[in-house]
Amino acid sequence: xxxxxxxxxxxxxxxxxxxxxxxxxxxxxxxxxxxxxxxxxxxxxxxxxxxxxxxxxxxxxxxxxxxxxxxxxxxxxxxxxxxxxxxxxxxxxxxxxxxxxxxxxxxxxxxxxxxxxxxxxxxxxxxxxxxxxxxxxxxxxxxxxxxxxxxxxxxxxxxxxxxxxxxxxxxxxxxxxxxxxxxxxxxxxxxxxxxxxxxxxxxxxxxxxxxxxxxxxxxxxxxxxxxxxxxxxxxxxxxxxxxxxxxxxxxxxxxxxxxxxxxxxxxxxxxxxxxxxxxxxxxxxxxx
Amino acid sequence: xxxxxxxxxxxxxxxxxxxxxxxxxxxxxxxxxxxxxxxxxxxxxxxxxxxxxxxxxxxxxxxxxxxxxxxxxxxxxxxxxxxxxxxxxxxxxxxxxxxxxxxxxxxxxxxxxxxxxxxxxxxxxxxxxxxxxxxxxxxxxxxxxxxxxxxxxxxxxxxxxxxxxxxxxxxxxxxxxxxxxxxxxxxxxxxxxxxxxxxxxxxxxxxxxxxxxxxxxxxxxxxxxxxxxxxxxxxxxxxxxxxxxxxxxxxxxxxxxxxxxxxxxxxxxxxxxxxxxxxxxxxxxxxx
Numbered sequence: 001x002x003x004x005x006x007x008x009x010x011x012x013x014x015x016x017x018x019x020x021x022x023x024x025x026x027x028x029x030x031x032x033x034x035x036x037x038x039x040x041x042x043x044x045x046x047x048x049x050x051x052x053x054x055x056x057x058x059x060x061x062x063x064x065x066x067x068x069x070x071x072x073x074x075x076x077x078x079x080x081x082x083x084x085x086x087x088x089x090x091x092x093x094x095x096x097x098x099x100x101x102x103x104x105x106x107x108x109x110x111x112x113x114x115x116x117x118x119x120x121x122x123x124x125x126x127x128x129x130x131x132x133x134x135x136x137x138x139x140x141x142x143x144x145x146x147x148x149x150x151x152x153x154x155x156x157x158x159x160x161x162x163x164x165x166x167x168x169x170x171x172x173x174x175x176x177x178x179x180x181x182x183x184x185x186x187x188x189x190x191x192x193x194x195x196x197x198x199x200x201x202x203x204x205x206x207x208x209x210x211x212x213x214x215x216x217x218x219x220x221x222x223x224x225x226x227x228x229x230x231x232x233x234x235x236x237x238x239x240x241x242x243x244x245x246x247x248x249x250x251x252x253x254x255x256x257x258x259x260x261x262x263x264x265x266x267x268x269x270x271x272x273x274x275x276x277x278x279x280x281x282x283x284x285x286x287x288x
Numbered sequence: 289x290x291x292x293x294x295x296x297x298x299x300x301x302x303x304x305x306x307x308x309x310x311x312x313x314x315x316x317x318x319x320x321x322x323x324x325x326x327x328x329x330x331x332x333x334x335x336x337x338x339x340x341x342x343x344x345x346x347x348x349x350x351x352x353x354x355x356x357x358x359x360x361x362x363x364x365x366x367x368x369x370x371x372x373x374x375x376x377x378x379x380x381x382x383x384x385x386x387x388x389x390x391x392x393x394x395x396x397x398x399x400x401x402x403x404x405x406x407x408x409x410x411x412x413x414x415x416x417x418x419x420x421x422x423x424x425x426x427x428x429x430x431x432x433x434x435x436x437x438x439x440x441x442x443x444x445x446x447x448x449x450x451x452x453x454x455x456x457x458x459x460x461x462x463x464x465x466x467x468x469x470x471x472x473x474x475x476x477x478x479x480x481x482x483x484x485x486x487x488x489x490x491x492x493x494x495x496x497x498x499x500x501x502x503x504x505x506x507x508x509x510x511x512x513x514x515x516x517x518x519x520x521x522x523x524x525x526x527x528x529x530x531x532x533x534x535x536x537x538x539x540x541x542x543x544x545x546x547x548x549x550x551x552x553x554x555x556x557x558x559x560x561x562x563x564x565x566x567x568x569x570x571x572x573x574x575x576x
Binding site: 136 | 402
């Protein structure tokens, strides 16, 4: 049985954990809890949780041991989308074809809902008694030296034309860090120089960067319907993106090189790497 | 030696932990890290960390065991002030007599700095290998059923005149939950029905509510200079406060009853309760 057959089971696991963690709409304050569910149950593809389950397979760890990590990384991803869409940030009205949270509710609710989802990620990890090393891995990836820092650098880029190195450094933080955490958390309790842990780090860093490059390519090449937000919005906002700065062909080529590096890293893992390979392929071949 | 003599030592401990946890201004992204330090090293009185150290004394736990809890609860408090001051929330320009973060920097930086401080609280707890129960206690207090939920309810009150019960329920979440976490975290690993843990819960819930009532009284009675923000801003914003709804005398009386209940709870604690009593007195007698 191939990973693609198990992906539905893993998706169901993460939906179930998220549903268990997020208070019901009937719990006070009701409108905030409706907002949390609006932000999380939005048709997202759960790529980060699937990476966590695939990484668990690759190091021969049971799915139930990584359920909290899979749900937590998705909550962090969902909160980041809510805050990034805010008027003071990327100012987006649509997300996956639906009004963004601050449009569907209001701006204060969107700020608070993001805060609550971020907090819930750590509450859930704590309740499940997840290893402290996994909590640190996730928090470091999400914080000022990771995702939040990357968003701050990206916003600052609007005033300057970045170099390739500074653009790549920004991508590694903004989207790469959380993808890395999704993959590395199941092995976070191992020593930093453990070769299996290092193989996951190498795979995830390559995939993470490729993911962002493909995302930027989609913004140029996709239609509004396919990508669920106005096509060309990055260009219209004069955003720093790889294809905008170095051309579409160079960007595609670099994404291909990164994927090749990811496949090499997989050879150093003891368990089944079907899932990490399948997800890597989906990431570069996706059309939306 | 009385707790007031040790308070300086405890304050120094929490400043030192916070300084260690928050990346230096020279770490990329520099302006975000400057914003984190602006938000945290702002002359705050560190009441919540002092409560954590005082609670540790009351249950005969060493200060070094609660250093991460003290720093983490202060980070959560600081992040909440940054987000609450945002234009879409309370829209405040001054905090302790200085420009609020979104005025000193910009709105995007204030959103991201708040997110980063919240994340850092859990990264620090994880790095210090704090008990999972303490992480859960803090996250629950900070999240949608605690502080964030209280802020959501408070914003919704602007449209309706709350009852005393609903106002009290809001206060318990908005400011009470985090004060409770500050006090209870050192005993969070004990069973929920442990009498010592319960005494800390009873003390902290009474003090937390009294703290909010005194805060609202200060807004009415204090001067702009004393409270570091425009006096009467709650009234001008037509905010739901205890004195606004039930009168200043009733509010003062209720605060006094709560403090009496807090003193009773202290009798059930095995260690020195000097600190919890001294802090409780400071909370009700403060003029700013």
